[in-house]
Amino acid sequence: MDMSQATTAPLTAEKRQSAFSRHLTAYLFISPWILGFVFFTLGPLLFSLTMSFHDWPVVGERTFVGFDNYRTMLFDDPQFWESLWITAKFAAIYVPFNIVMSFFIALMLHHANAWSGFFRTAFYLPSVISGVALVTIWSWIYSREYGLLNFMLSFVGIDGPNWLGDPGLAIVAIIIASLWGFGGTMLILLTGLKAIPKELYEAATVSGVPGWAQMLFITLPMLGPMLLFTFITSIIAAFQQLTIALLMTKGGPLGSTYFFAMYIYDNAFKYFDMGYAAAGSWVMFLIVLVLSMLVMRWSSAWVYYEGEVREKGGDRNA
């Protein structure tokens, strides 16, 4: 009795010791991210939240103003609502187009065996280059007199408009240029399509299920998680839209492309009203968060995860 106790006690102590040192090692390995999270994410987030309750110039005296920044923004700043409306319009067109276009081209690539590498590359290339390069390239395409787009339109007898100079068209021009960089989304969906087991289609074909029904009941549900992922990342991307508008239209003409991100940017780095800009950035954060959560909740109606399918498959085998 005494003997056994004497032998187990040091053992557990040793075990505890080794567990402790193993945990310590683990924390050491992940410490770069922890430190980065504290200094470059959590710290800045809390800092900006604090700033949003202050009148906070870059240099000089700061004063606590409570919810004043938010109140001014919501009730006394028409530019806030206008920029939000422009961003919402952009997102409402860009997000569905980005996903639908990605889906159909991914589907085409999935069915094309010859030259598949070439086609994939062609569609992916635009998303490899810088936003700055994208803007310079598209600025000429949209040029009224010498632009490629109006030249092509002239073939079908359309007198090309002044794309970047027309308040109604400038946002369309930005949407088209943004859609050119759809490669990342397309690649994710193509990956998803390739991961769908061929047996599902074979079984459906044998049972006489028509092509459109296979699309509706096999392809789309199996692609669900990927579609959800691209949906959310597209929304975030749409709300962050800044580079193209900043460089291609500078928010104009007549403020028609003055995006919400640009409104925040101007408040911070043009008017140096850091507190007000921080409040704006928190409003954006909350909108993106709420939208993502709504999409996720809504998605539970149409997204199947692989695990569920596998379980069902297991049942069938048993």
Place this chain on the structure above:
Amino acid sequence: MRKTLLYSALILLSALFIAPFYWTFMTAIKSQADLYSFPPVFWPSEWHWENFSIAWNKQPFGTYLTNSLIVVVLSTIGQLLSSSLVAYGFARFRFPGRDAIFILLLATMMIPWDVKMIPLYMEFNLLGWINTLKPLIVPSYFADAFFVFLLRQYIMTVPVEIDEAARMDGANAFDIYWRIHLPLMMPALVLVGTFHFMNAWNDYLGPLIFLNDQSTYTLTLGLSMFKGLHEVDVTSIAAITVILCLPPLALFFLAQRYIMDGAVGSSVKG
């Protein structure tokens, strides 16, 4: 019949997607006469390669290029080391709070950059880093959530027995990371390195906010400033745009196999 239709559509669409690149290259190389002729010249009569060197000397683009290279090289090294270390920690250890921390890590991917940009500017201003390349380099040494996720998925496909065998032979945790997992991860590291290289090379908003002095500009910022000042100098803007596009395009072609397979691998295994 259906195949013919499919391929015709694909050829037409891919031509539409490549056309802007072709057009930009031709704009860079055209003579001034060809530039403003209507209908546009699709195949220039004379090729003016000297347009590139003329454009290059209109601003200190050499300095901008050096700055871009410093940022890209140093930050890529940091990203590869830090993200792989963290990924190994999450993939191979059990420790209190691991799953919660990992979910937190994934959640950070949802934070819009706009929210962080203002406080980060203030933070770097306080540190005296504004107008230096540090804000564009240092954060890369603290791992990126998406890359950690990707590398962790990759490490988890390696059998644990390999780690155990190495431990039997007296290897410690760092040895196992450095001498076993790092070499095994090579394909995933190529993918991460490529993505990070492209992000860093293409970044515009970071340099725009953190750099004011012309001597610290990166190539993207330099081109945008040049475009702002010399809007009508289309040839030179096109030439610099071509130069700006070349590294990511070249890298894409070199790493293409890893990018396509990597995207497939990471999501299938996920």
